[in-house]
Amino acid sequence: MAQQHLDPTDPMARTVTGNALAGYLRAQATEFLRALRQHRETGAGGNGSAESVDAARALRRSARRISGSLHTFRPLLDPDWSEGMRPELAWLSGTLALEHAYAARLERLLNALHRLSGSPALPSQPTAPTTTGTTGTTTPTPTATTTGTTTGTTTATTNTANLTVGAAKAGALLDRQLTLARTRAHSAALQALGSSRFHAVADKVAVLASEVPLTPSATTADLHPLAAAAEERLTDAVAALPLLTAGHPYNATALVHGLSPDPAPHAQDAPWHQVRLLLRLHRYAREVIEGAEATVNVRLLAAGQALNRHRDAAEASAAAASAARTPRIAPATAYALGVLHADQRHEVEAARFAFQQSWQKQRVTTP
Amino acid sequence: MAQQHLDPTDPMARTVTGNALAGYLRAQATEFLRALRQHRETGAGGNGSAESVDAARALRRSARRISGSLHTFRPLLDPDWSEGMRPELAWLSGTLALEHAYAARLERLLNALHRLSGSPALPSQPTAPTTTGTTGTTTPTPTATTTGTTTGTTTATTNTANLTVGAAKAGALLDRQLTLARTRAHSAALQALGSSRFHAVADKVAVLASEVPLTPSATTADLHPLAAAAEERLTDAVAALPLLTAGHPYNATALVHGLSPDPAPHAQDAPWHQVRLLLRLHRYAREVIEGAEATVNVRLLAAGQALNRHRDAAEASAAAASAARTPRIAPATAYALGVLHADQRHEVEAARFAFQQSWQKQRVTTP
Known part of the structure; x- marks a missing residue:
């Protein structure tokens, strides 16, 4: 790991x-x-x-x-x-x-x-x-x-x-x-x-670019504990995700509340967005620690890409829903926007599945 | 097998x-x-x-x-x-x-x-x-x-x-x-x-109920070749299905053409409906052959249920699309019907995945 x-x-x-x-x-x-x-x-x-x-x-x-x-x-x-x-x-x-x-x-x-x-x-x-x-x-x-x-x-x-x-x-x-x-x-x-x-x-x-304001003790302090803490925040947040559900394809959870009157119905997205940010912080901490020897961790990269896709699809689905609230649009336009909204929520669900797959792989194959 | x-x-x-x-x-x-x-x-x-x-x-x-x-x-x-x-x-x-x-x-x-x-x-x-x-x-x-x-x-x-x-x-x-x-x-x-x-x-x-019009030679003829032919028609039809795609979750193929002008856009469903009928004929042939000893093949049952779900979801999605063509409906109604149509097409895709899973299991675990 x-x-x-x-x-x-x-x-x-x-x-x-x-x-x-x-x-x-x-x-x-x-x-x-x-x-x-x-x-x-x-x-x-x-x-x-x-x-x-x-x-x-x-x-x-x-x-x-x-x-x-x-x-x-x-x-x-x-x-x-x-x-x-x-x-x-x-x-x-x-x-x-x-x-x-x-x-x-x-x-x-x-x-x-x-x-x-x-x-x-x-x-x-x-x-x-x-x-x-x-x-x-x-x-x-x-x-x-x-x-x-x-x-x-x-x-x-x-x-x-x-x-x-x-x-x-x-x-x-x-x-x-x-x-x-x-x-x-x-x-x-x-x-x-x-x-x-x-x-x-x-x-x-x-x-x-020329002068970094380190504290007096920082030049000899070990960076590992702080980097490990960043990773722990990530793993804790991932542990709180509904990964068991996400790992079952076609669980149909991403579209729940898709027709809810709540203008921000997708509270379920927030923990995933949070993990996306924590994963980024973890990646940057690795870059600092590894320095010139830094290697790309393919699995972390795949997990991060899945979360980017999650965010993009969630925002696209919201844009489609928002467009459907434009006054005086034709029913055919609204229908197409409904199909599009659901399609992008389906993408949200697919991205969660992809994240679960890459995350599990990481835990299983890295001794 | x-x-x-x-x-x-x-x-x-x-x-x-x-x-x-x-x-x-x-x-x-x-x-x-x-x-x-x-x-x-x-x-x-x-x-x-x-x-x-x-x-x-x-x-x-x-x-x-x-x-x-x-x-x-x-x-x-x-x-x-x-x-x-x-x-x-x-x-x-x-x-x-x-x-x-x-x-x-x-x-x-x-x-x-x-x-x-x-x-x-x-x-x-x-x-x-x-x-x-x-x-x-x-x-x-x-x-x-x-x-x-x-x-x-x-x-x-x-x-x-x-x-x-x-x-x-x-x-x-x-x-x-x-x-x-x-x-x-x-x-x-x-x-x-x-x-x-x-x-x-x-x-x-x-x-x-009292008298079955068999041909003169039928009473001594073996049923197995005809039952085997029914099964062969099934396996041939299954082999022609896009099972490799269906086995990849979230392949997004079921909703392709969801906004097509074609009134019967889902020609892609037809081979699955055909397999559903052939699977049923195969099951009945097994019932004839096995007689009182007939057992329920759980995997065939699961495959059949997946295909029933496929048919039901396909017809439900068509009903939602058809309702959206009702004159003078409100945009909000059309939007909801669009979401619903896409949701049911996802169900179609999910059913194909379920069929692929049960069918593969059948081929792998039965020696």
């Missing part, structure tokens, strides 16, 4: 001190600054190019790793600095993540509609939205569905060409709503990157 | 001749007549009592067995008699099956709606429809949904009390449509049982 690897009482475990943490944080801070430079060079103005998307992803990636390491190894770092830094990094990566999330959600939903209509899948890259500049306030409301002048409508016309009437209308509606949300998120991200709040974070990260 | 049991070249196999077939057919004919008498005594007038339902089920059960044996052991029976008899038995069991099928379909769909709304399940027995006598022509049309005077509406009020608005309206709509269909099927069954066509079948079955 991976836990043994981090067992602080294991006499074979190489001692890893705060110096390793400092090295990891410096490397991530450097990567953050590199990605930021790339993002500015490749068009922060919002042309949505592949380079710009890559740069934003790299920014989020390093922000998450810095923030996660600050959390796991908190006792080894200057507390004032650490507590000031984490919410700012969370704000930044959250703001940067939204645009991509809306784009991916739309792509997932349109692909599902095509699959459900028996027509070929979409090209994998949806069209980038036209930027509205940094004000982010000029886009139309989601119910203005008849004008057909937004970029979303253009995308929908392309992507829904092979769909039948109800599915086509559902696709066009989702395209309008999610493209609008994406455009707003894009503007918000641009605003954020130009804000003094962001510049303060960037300055702090620039300092971190 | 069960096939070895019926292997005609197996020297250990007990010879079973046409006499066994004659005995089986006489017993089934006697059972048919008993069930018919019971059905008349317990209220063919349509009070829908448990006894009357049991009697109708027993009638169908023996009619299917007689018809199936006539098919499998055709070469041993007088061809004119046999060919005249089978379509009449098929007509009779088909006519009698419809009322029960509509009632079971409604119950399945209302239970699913309750599950999807997070409310407790229904009581298991829906209300029996009020009979319209033997004319079967006085029931309202499915779109006359506002009068609220049919028994269907009463049932819906009871059964949908805990449902949310969209689910409640969907439940009420399905209740009206399927109760109407059930009432018509009930009338049609009563008409059939009073018809001269039925009396001719009953007379033929009465003769069969």
